[in-house]
Amino acid sequence: MLDQNSRLRPISKIALQRLPYYLNYLKKKQKEAVKNISAPMIANGLSLNEVQVRKDLAIVSANGGKPKTGYVIDILIGDLEKFLGYDNVNQAVLVGVGQLGKALLSYKGFDDYGLEIVAAFDTDQNKLDLTINDKCIFHMDKLKDLCERLKIHIGIITVSAVNAQAVCDQLIECGVLAVWNFAPVHLKVPEHILVQDENMASSLAVLSRHLAETIEKTN
Template sequence: MPQQKKAPVVVSIQALHRMPYYLHLLKDYQAAGETVISAKAVATELRLNDVQVRKDLAAVSSVKGRPNTGFEIQDLIDNMEDYLGYNNLMDAVLVGTGSLGRALLSYKGFENYGLNIVAAFDNNPDLVGTRISERTVKSTEDLSDFCKRLKIHIGIITVPAPAAQEVCDQLLDGGILAIWNFAPAHLSAPEHVLIQDENMAASLAMLSRKLKEATR
Protein backbone atom coordinates (compact mmCIF):
# COMPACT_ATOMS: atom_id res chain seq x y z
CA MET A 1 0.00 0.00 0.00
CA PRO A 2 1.62 3.21 -1.13
CA GLN A 3 1.90 5.86 1.53
CA GLN A 4 1.17 8.98 -0.45
CA LYS A 5 0.13 11.04 2.52
CA LYS A 6 2.48 13.74 3.70
CA ALA A 7 4.13 12.73 6.94
CA PRO A 8 2.21 14.20 9.88
CA VAL A 9 4.96 16.57 10.91
CA VAL A 10 4.31 17.78 14.40
CA VAL A 11 4.76 21.49 14.76
CA SER A 12 5.42 22.61 18.28
CA ILE A 13 3.47 25.43 19.76
CA GLN A 14 6.64 27.50 19.82
CA ALA A 15 7.28 26.80 16.16
CA LEU A 16 3.73 27.77 15.32
CA HIS A 17 4.32 31.03 17.08
CA ARG A 18 7.33 31.73 14.91
CA MET A 19 5.45 31.18 11.67
CA PRO A 20 3.86 34.62 11.40
CA TYR A 21 7.30 36.15 11.84
CA TYR A 22 8.68 34.07 9.01
CA LEU A 23 5.78 35.07 6.85
CA HIS A 24 6.23 38.71 7.65
CA LEU A 25 9.93 38.61 6.88
CA LEU A 26 9.37 36.72 3.65
CA LYS A 27 6.96 39.37 2.48
CA ASP A 28 9.43 42.07 3.37
CA TYR A 29 12.12 40.39 1.30
CA GLN A 30 9.73 39.88 -1.56
CA ALA A 31 8.71 43.53 -1.43
CA ALA A 32 12.40 44.38 -1.64
CA GLY A 33 12.60 42.47 -4.91
CA GLU A 34 14.20 39.25 -3.69
CA THR A 35 13.04 35.92 -5.08
CA VAL A 36 15.08 33.47 -3.02
CA ILE A 37 16.21 33.43 0.59
CA SER A 38 18.40 31.14 2.65
CA ALA A 39 17.42 29.69 5.98
CA LYS A 40 20.54 31.25 7.36
CA ALA A 41 19.47 34.72 6.29
CA VAL A 42 16.08 34.23 7.92
CA ALA A 43 17.75 32.97 11.08
CA THR A 44 20.08 35.94 11.26
CA GLU A 45 17.27 38.45 10.78
CA LEU A 46 15.07 36.90 13.43
CA ARG A 47 17.94 35.92 15.70
CA LEU A 48 17.13 32.26 15.55
CA ASN A 49 19.17 29.15 14.96
CA ASP A 50 19.41 28.31 11.28
CA VAL A 51 18.71 24.63 11.78
CA GLN A 52 15.59 25.55 13.63
CA VAL A 53 14.47 27.72 10.75
CA ARG A 54 15.06 24.90 8.30
CA LYS A 55 13.05 22.52 10.43
CA ASP A 56 10.23 24.97 10.80
CA LEU A 57 10.10 25.67 7.10
CA ALA A 58 10.26 21.99 6.27
CA ALA A 59 7.38 21.30 8.63
CA VAL A 60 4.93 23.65 6.96
CA SER A 61 6.21 23.78 3.43
CA SER A 62 6.10 21.25 0.66
CA VAL A 63 8.95 22.84 -1.24
CA LYS A 64 12.56 22.00 -0.60
CA GLY A 65 15.40 24.41 -0.45
CA ARG A 66 18.17 24.22 -2.99
CA PRO A 67 21.70 23.90 -1.66
CA ASN A 68 23.82 26.93 -2.34
CA THR A 69 20.73 28.98 -3.13
CA GLY A 70 17.99 28.70 -0.56
CA PHE A 71 14.23 28.75 -0.90
CA GLU A 72 11.87 30.32 -3.40
CA ILE A 73 10.24 33.07 -1.39
CA GLN A 74 6.94 32.88 -3.24
CA ASP A 75 6.65 29.15 -2.60
CA LEU A 76 7.27 29.61 1.08
CA ILE A 77 4.74 32.42 1.33
CA ASP A 78 2.09 30.35 -0.42
CA ASN A 79 2.73 27.34 1.77
CA MET A 80 2.78 29.34 4.95
CA GLU A 81 -0.38 31.28 4.25
CA ASP A 82 -2.02 28.02 3.46
CA TYR A 83 -0.73 26.44 6.62
CA LEU A 84 -1.80 29.34 8.80
CA GLY A 85 -5.23 29.35 7.24
CA TYR A 86 -5.03 32.88 5.93
CA ASN A 87 -6.61 31.76 2.70
CA ASN A 88 -9.89 30.45 3.99
CA LEU A 89 -11.90 32.98 5.92
CA MET A 90 -13.50 31.82 9.14
CA ASP A 91 -16.47 33.51 10.74
CA ALA A 92 -16.38 34.71 14.32
CA VAL A 93 -18.50 36.61 16.80
CA LEU A 94 -17.19 39.19 19.25
CA VAL A 95 -18.71 39.67 22.68
CA GLY A 96 -18.14 42.85 24.67
CA THR A 97 -18.04 46.18 22.89
CA GLY A 98 -15.89 48.08 25.37
CA SER A 99 -12.80 49.89 24.22
CA LEU A 100 -10.87 46.75 23.36
CA GLY A 101 -13.83 45.18 21.59
CA ARG A 102 -14.27 48.33 19.54
CA ALA A 103 -10.61 48.38 18.69
CA LEU A 104 -10.77 44.83 17.40
CA LEU A 105 -13.96 45.52 15.47
CA SER A 106 -12.43 48.52 13.79
CA TYR A 107 -9.27 46.68 12.87
CA LYS A 108 -9.40 46.00 9.16
CA GLY A 109 -6.46 43.64 9.14
CA PHE A 110 -8.05 40.48 10.50
CA GLU A 111 -9.39 39.47 7.11
CA ASN A 112 -5.80 39.12 5.99
CA TYR A 113 -5.38 36.58 8.71
CA GLY A 114 -8.45 34.60 7.79
CA LEU A 115 -10.79 36.02 10.41
CA ASN A 116 -14.14 37.56 9.64
CA ILE A 117 -15.99 39.07 12.58
CA VAL A 118 -19.60 38.79 11.51
CA ALA A 119 -21.35 40.18 14.57
CA ALA A 120 -20.80 42.01 17.86
CA PHE A 121 -22.68 41.37 21.08
CA ASP A 122 -23.10 43.29 24.33
CA ASN A 123 -25.32 42.94 27.36
CA ASN A 124 -25.79 46.69 27.78
CA PRO A 125 -29.29 47.55 26.43
CA ASP A 126 -28.12 51.08 25.62
CA LEU A 127 -25.55 49.70 23.19
CA VAL A 128 -27.74 47.06 21.60
CA GLY A 129 -28.88 48.32 18.23
CA THR A 130 -26.09 50.87 17.84
CA ARG A 131 -23.59 50.42 15.05
CA ILE A 132 -19.86 49.89 15.43
CA SER A 133 -17.66 49.60 12.38
CA GLU A 134 -20.55 48.65 10.14
CA ARG A 135 -21.93 46.01 12.45
CA THR A 136 -25.08 46.32 14.50
CA VAL A 137 -24.57 45.41 18.16
CA LYS A 138 -26.79 42.53 19.22
CA SER A 139 -27.96 41.48 22.66
CA THR A 140 -26.07 38.70 24.38
CA GLU A 141 -29.45 37.05 24.88
CA ASP A 142 -29.35 36.11 21.24
CA LEU A 143 -25.72 34.98 21.34
CA SER A 144 -25.98 31.21 21.49
CA ASP A 145 -28.92 31.08 19.07
CA PHE A 146 -27.02 33.23 16.61
CA CYS A 147 -23.96 31.01 16.76
CA LYS A 148 -26.02 27.88 16.29
CA ARG A 149 -27.99 29.31 13.41
CA LEU A 150 -24.98 30.62 11.51
CA LYS A 151 -22.73 27.74 12.56
CA ILE A 152 -20.10 30.08 13.93
CA HIS A 153 -17.03 28.28 15.31
CA ILE A 154 -15.02 31.11 16.81
CA GLY A 155 -15.90 33.42 19.67
CA ILE A 156 -13.91 36.45 20.78
CA ILE A 157 -14.35 37.52 24.39
CA THR A 158 -13.62 41.14 25.23
CA VAL A 159 -15.78 41.55 28.31
CA PRO A 160 -14.50 42.35 31.82
CA ALA A 161 -13.03 39.39 33.71
CA PRO A 162 -15.99 38.73 36.01
CA ALA A 163 -18.34 38.29 33.05
CA ALA A 164 -15.98 36.15 30.99
CA GLN A 165 -17.04 32.71 32.21
CA GLU A 166 -20.71 33.43 31.65
CA VAL A 167 -20.05 34.57 28.11
CA CYS A 168 -17.87 31.53 27.60
CA ASP A 169 -20.74 29.28 28.68
CA GLN A 170 -23.11 31.00 26.29
CA LEU A 171 -20.65 30.55 23.46
CA LEU A 172 -20.21 26.88 24.30
CA ASP A 173 -23.97 26.58 24.34
CA GLY A 174 -23.95 27.99 20.83
CA GLY A 175 -21.59 25.28 19.65
CA ILE A 176 -18.45 27.38 19.50
CA LEU A 177 -15.26 25.35 19.03
CA ALA A 178 -12.59 27.96 19.67
CA ILE A 179 -12.41 30.98 21.92
CA TRP A 180 -10.05 33.91 21.67
CA ASN A 181 -10.10 35.22 25.20
CA PHE A 182 -8.97 38.76 25.98
CA ALA A 183 -10.40 38.80 29.50
CA PRO A 184 -7.78 38.36 32.22
CA ALA A 185 -9.54 35.29 33.54
CA HIS A 186 -9.10 31.57 33.26
CA LEU A 187 -12.00 29.98 31.43
CA SER A 188 -13.41 26.57 32.17
CA ALA A 189 -14.45 24.67 29.09
CA PRO A 190 -14.57 21.09 27.84
CA GLU A 191 -11.32 19.58 26.65
CA HIS A 192 -12.20 19.72 22.99
CA VAL A 193 -12.76 23.46 22.96
CA LEU A 194 -9.70 25.50 22.05
CA ILE A 195 -8.98 28.46 24.24
CA GLN A 196 -6.43 30.97 23.14
CA ASP A 197 -5.69 33.38 25.92
CA GLU A 198 -4.58 36.84 24.95
CA ASN A 199 -3.78 37.88 28.44
CA MET A 200 -2.25 41.31 28.36
CA ALA A 201 -1.85 41.28 32.10
CA ALA A 202 0.31 38.21 31.72
CA SER A 203 2.39 39.79 28.99
CA LEU A 204 2.78 42.94 30.97
CA ALA A 205 3.81 40.99 34.03
CA MET A 206 6.46 39.22 32.02
CA LEU A 207 7.75 42.47 30.65
CA SER A 208 7.89 44.18 33.99
CA ARG A 209 9.46 41.17 35.64
CA LYS A 210 12.18 40.86 33.07
CA LEU A 211 12.81 44.58 33.17
CA LYS A 212 13.17 44.38 36.92
CA GLU A 213 15.73 41.59 36.59
CA ALA A 214 17.61 43.46 33.90
CA THR A 215 17.90 46.72 35.81
CA ARG A 216 18.82 45.08 39.06
Protein backbone atom coordinates in the same frame (compact mmCIF):
# COMPACT_ATOMS: atom_id res chain seq x y z
CA MET B 1 -6.59 12.98 2.51
CA LEU B 2 -3.55 13.16 4.72
CA ASP B 3 -1.14 13.55 1.84
CA GLN B 4 2.03 15.59 1.73
CA ASN B 5 0.17 18.81 1.03
CA SER B 6 -2.33 18.40 3.83
CA ARG B 7 -2.57 21.33 6.19
CA LEU B 8 -2.70 18.90 9.04
CA ARG B 9 0.85 17.83 9.66
CA PRO B 10 1.43 18.05 13.41
CA ILE B 11 3.01 21.23 14.71
CA SER B 12 3.59 22.51 18.20
CA LYS B 13 1.75 25.60 19.35
CA ILE B 14 4.99 27.45 19.86
CA ALA B 15 6.19 26.70 16.34
CA LEU B 16 2.81 27.70 14.96
CA GLN B 17 3.16 31.09 16.59
CA ARG B 18 6.44 31.64 14.77
CA LEU B 19 4.92 31.12 11.35
CA PRO B 20 3.39 34.61 10.98
CA TYR B 21 6.84 36.05 11.61
CA TYR B 22 8.30 34.00 8.76
CA LEU B 23 5.50 35.12 6.51
CA ASN B 24 5.97 38.78 7.37
CA TYR B 25 9.71 38.55 6.85
CA LEU B 26 9.41 36.72 3.54
CA LYS B 27 6.87 39.22 2.21
CA LYS B 28 9.24 42.03 3.07
CA LYS B 29 12.00 40.30 1.11
CA GLN B 30 9.60 39.60 -1.73
CA LYS B 31 8.92 43.31 -2.00
CA GLU B 32 12.66 43.86 -2.25
CA ALA B 33 12.57 41.54 -5.29
CA VAL B 34 14.54 38.80 -3.57
CA LYS B 35 13.77 35.46 -5.23
CA ASN B 36 15.58 32.89 -3.08
CA ILE B 37 16.41 32.82 0.59
CA SER B 38 18.38 30.53 2.87
CA ALA B 39 17.53 29.33 6.38
CA PRO B 40 20.55 31.12 7.90
CA MET B 41 19.37 34.35 6.30
CA ILE B 42 15.85 34.01 7.72
CA ALA B 43 17.26 32.95 11.08
CA ASN B 44 19.38 36.06 11.19
CA GLY B 45 16.48 38.30 10.23
CA LEU B 46 14.24 36.89 12.94
CA SER B 47 16.86 36.18 15.61
CA LEU B 48 16.21 32.46 15.48
CA ASN B 49 18.36 29.37 15.12
CA GLU B 50 18.85 28.23 11.52
CA VAL B 51 18.03 24.61 12.31
CA GLN B 52 14.80 25.70 13.90
CA VAL B 53 13.94 27.64 10.77
CA ARG B 54 14.54 24.61 8.57
CA LYS B 55 12.44 22.39 10.79
CA ASP B 56 9.58 24.87 10.92
CA LEU B 57 9.61 25.31 7.16
CA ALA B 58 9.77 21.55 6.60
CA ILE B 59 6.45 21.22 8.45
CA VAL B 60 4.81 23.93 6.38
CA SER B 61 6.20 23.29 2.94
CA ALA B 62 6.76 20.16 0.90
CA ASN B 63 8.88 22.24 -1.47
CA GLY B 64 12.23 21.91 0.25
CA GLY B 65 15.20 24.15 -0.23
CA LYS B 66 18.27 23.47 -2.29
CA PRO B 67 21.88 23.56 -1.12
CA LYS B 68 23.64 26.82 -1.82
CA THR B 69 20.50 28.69 -2.93
CA GLY B 70 17.94 27.99 -0.24
CA TYR B 71 14.18 28.26 -0.66
CA VAL B 72 12.08 29.92 -3.34
CA ILE B 73 10.39 32.84 -1.59
CA ASP B 74 7.19 32.88 -3.65
CA ILE B 75 6.54 29.20 -3.03
CA LEU B 76 7.28 29.48 0.67
CA ILE B 77 4.89 32.38 1.05
CA GLY B 78 2.14 30.42 -0.66
CA ASP B 79 2.74 27.37 1.52
CA LEU B 80 2.76 29.45 4.70
CA GLU B 81 -0.46 31.23 3.78
CA LYS B 82 -2.13 27.96 2.98
CA PHE B 83 -0.90 26.36 6.19
CA LEU B 84 -2.11 29.32 8.24
CA GLY B 85 -5.49 29.17 6.57
CA TYR B 86 -5.34 32.68 5.15
CA ASP B 87 -7.03 31.41 2.00
CA ASN B 88 -10.30 30.53 3.71
CA VAL B 89 -12.22 32.73 6.11
CA ASN B 90 -13.09 31.85 9.70
CA GLN B 91 -16.09 33.66 11.04
CA ALA B 92 -16.18 34.86 14.63
CA VAL B 93 -18.45 36.61 17.07
CA LEU B 94 -17.23 39.06 19.66
CA VAL B 95 -18.75 39.39 23.13
CA GLY B 96 -18.21 42.52 25.19
CA VAL B 97 -18.31 45.90 23.46
CA GLY B 98 -16.08 47.90 25.78
CA GLN B 99 -13.02 49.86 24.73
CA LEU B 100 -11.09 46.81 23.68
CA GLY B 101 -14.07 45.15 22.03
CA LYS B 102 -14.68 48.30 20.00
CA ALA B 103 -11.05 48.47 18.97
CA LEU B 104 -11.10 44.90 17.72
CA LEU B 105 -14.38 45.50 15.91
CA SER B 106 -12.87 48.53 14.20
CA TYR B 107 -9.72 46.75 13.18
CA LYS B 108 -9.63 46.20 9.43
CA GLY B 109 -6.58 43.95 9.37
CA PHE B 110 -8.18 40.64 10.37
CA ASP B 111 -9.21 39.93 6.77
CA ASP B 112 -5.54 39.41 5.99
CA TYR B 113 -5.41 36.68 8.59
CA GLY B 114 -8.55 34.90 7.46
CA LEU B 115 -10.74 36.14 10.29
CA GLU B 116 -14.08 37.85 9.93
CA ILE B 117 -15.96 39.19 12.93
CA VAL B 118 -19.57 38.88 11.82
CA ALA B 119 -21.31 40.41 14.82
CA ALA B 120 -20.85 41.61 18.38
CA PHE B 121 -22.87 41.02 21.53
CA ASP B 122 -23.37 42.82 24.80
CA THR B 123 -25.94 43.08 27.57
CA ASP B 124 -25.79 46.87 27.89
CA GLN B 125 -28.93 48.38 26.34
CA ASN B 126 -27.07 51.55 25.35
CA LYS B 127 -24.72 49.66 23.11
CA LEU B 128 -27.29 47.63 21.22
CA ASP B 129 -28.27 48.28 17.63
CA LEU B 130 -25.21 50.39 17.03
CA THR B 131 -22.84 49.42 14.25
CA ILE B 132 -19.07 49.54 14.39
CA ASN B 133 -17.20 48.99 11.17
CA ASP B 134 -20.42 47.59 9.66
CA LYS B 135 -20.76 45.04 12.43
CA CYS B 136 -24.03 45.00 14.33
CA ILE B 137 -24.19 44.81 18.10
CA PHE B 138 -26.91 42.52 19.40
CA HIS B 139 -28.18 41.54 22.81
CA MET B 140 -26.76 38.32 24.24
CA ASP B 141 -30.21 36.78 23.86
CA LYS B 142 -29.55 36.53 20.16
CA LEU B 143 -26.14 34.85 20.47
CA LYS B 144 -27.28 31.28 20.11
CA ASP B 145 -29.54 31.84 17.16
CA LEU B 146 -26.90 33.68 15.16
CA CYS B 147 -24.05 31.30 16.00
CA GLU B 148 -26.07 28.27 15.05
CA ARG B 149 -27.45 29.77 11.86
CA LEU B 150 -24.04 30.90 10.63
CA LYS B 151 -22.18 27.95 12.13
CA ILE B 152 -19.76 30.20 13.99
CA HIS B 153 -16.77 28.41 15.46
CA ILE B 154 -14.74 31.25 16.98
CA GLY B 155 -15.72 33.39 19.95
CA ILE B 156 -13.81 36.48 21.03
CA ILE B 157 -14.20 37.36 24.70
CA THR B 158 -13.64 41.01 25.63
CA VAL B 159 -15.80 41.17 28.73
CA SER B 160 -14.51 41.71 32.26
CA ALA B 161 -12.71 39.01 34.22
CA VAL B 162 -15.73 38.23 36.38
CA ASN B 163 -18.05 37.63 33.44
CA ALA B 164 -15.64 35.80 31.17
CA GLN B 165 -16.32 32.24 32.33
CA ALA B 166 -20.09 32.62 31.98
CA VAL B 167 -19.69 34.07 28.49
CA CYS B 168 -17.29 31.30 27.59
CA ASP B 169 -19.78 28.66 28.70
CA GLN B 170 -22.48 30.29 26.58
CA LEU B 171 -20.23 30.42 23.53
CA ILE B 172 -19.44 26.73 23.84
CA GLU B 173 -23.14 26.05 24.25
CA CYS B 174 -23.60 27.85 20.92
CA GLY B 175 -21.16 25.57 19.13
CA VAL B 176 -17.99 27.62 19.34
CA LEU B 177 -14.88 25.44 19.18
CA ALA B 178 -12.14 28.01 19.73
CA VAL B 179 -12.11 30.98 22.10
CA TRP B 180 -9.89 34.03 21.89
CA ASN B 181 -9.84 35.26 25.46
CA PHE B 182 -8.81 38.82 26.32
CA ALA B 183 -10.03 38.61 29.92
CA PRO B 184 -7.29 38.08 32.50
CA VAL B 185 -8.69 34.83 33.86
CA HIS B 186 -8.23 31.16 33.25
CA LEU B 187 -11.24 29.69 31.47
CA LYS B 188 -12.32 26.14 32.16
CA VAL B 189 -13.45 24.38 29.02
CA PRO B 190 -14.05 20.83 27.78
CA GLU B 191 -11.06 19.07 26.30
CA HIS B 192 -11.91 19.57 22.64
CA ILE B 193 -12.30 23.35 23.01
CA LEU B 194 -9.26 25.59 22.51
CA VAL B 195 -8.68 28.75 24.50
CA GLN B 196 -6.10 31.19 23.21
CA ASP B 197 -5.33 33.70 25.93
CA GLU B 198 -4.31 37.28 25.24
CA ASN B 199 -3.52 38.27 28.78
CA MET B 200 -2.06 41.75 29.12
CA ALA B 201 -1.32 41.11 32.79
CA SER B 202 1.01 38.27 31.78
CA SER B 203 2.82 40.48 29.32
CA LEU B 204 3.15 43.25 31.86
CA ALA B 205 4.59 40.78 34.34
CA VAL B 206 7.38 40.04 31.89
CA LEU B 207 8.06 43.72 31.21
CA SER B 208 7.99 44.72 34.85
CA ARG B 209 10.27 41.89 35.88
CA HIS B 210 12.81 42.74 33.20
CA LEU B 211 12.95 46.32 34.43
CA ALA B 212 13.32 45.24 38.05
CA GLU B 213 16.23 43.00 37.06
CA THR B 214 17.89 45.54 34.81
CA ILE B 215 17.61 48.40 37.26
CA GLU B 216 18.80 46.24 40.15
CA LYS B 217 21.90 45.31 38.14
CA THR B 218 22.86 48.93 37.50
CA ASN B 219 22.67 49.73 41.23
